Amino acid sequence: MESIVENMMQQLLSKEILQEPMKEIGERYPKWLEEHKDRLSKEEYDRYHHQYELILKLNEVYEEEPDNFQKIVDLMQKMQECGQPPSDIVQELAPGLDLNNLSQL
Secondary structure (H helix, E strand, O other): OHHHHHHHHHHHOOHHHHHHHHHHHHHHHHHHHHHHOOOOOHHHHHHHHHHHHHHHHHHHHHHHOOOOHHHHHHHHHHHHHOOOOOHHHHHHHOOOOOHHHHOOO
16 A cells, blocks of 8 residues: 555656646746745745745756655655745646645645
8 A cells, every 4th residue: 555655646746747837836936035025024035935945956856866756755845844835826827726725635
C-alpha cells in the first residue's frame, strides 16, 4: 500500500504536472511582492519571500534533477510550511481554485 501512495505522489509532484504552474507562480511573485510590500507585515513579507525562493529552487530541481523525488518532496513541504501562496496569484492562474481544500488532502 505504501508504494502505491508513494507512486501516486511521485506522479502528482512530477515535472510534467507541476513545473509549469510553479513557473507561472514564480514569475508573478516579484511583482506581487513589490506591490504588496507596504501592506504586509515584515513577518508576512519574509514568509512570502521565502516561499518565492523555495519555488525558484523547486523549478531549478525540475530543470536539473527532475527524478530527485526526495528533494522535490522536501521543497514542497518547506513551501507548505510557509502557508498558501498569495490568493491573488493563485486566482490569476486558476480562478475558483481553493487551495485550503487541497491542503487537507
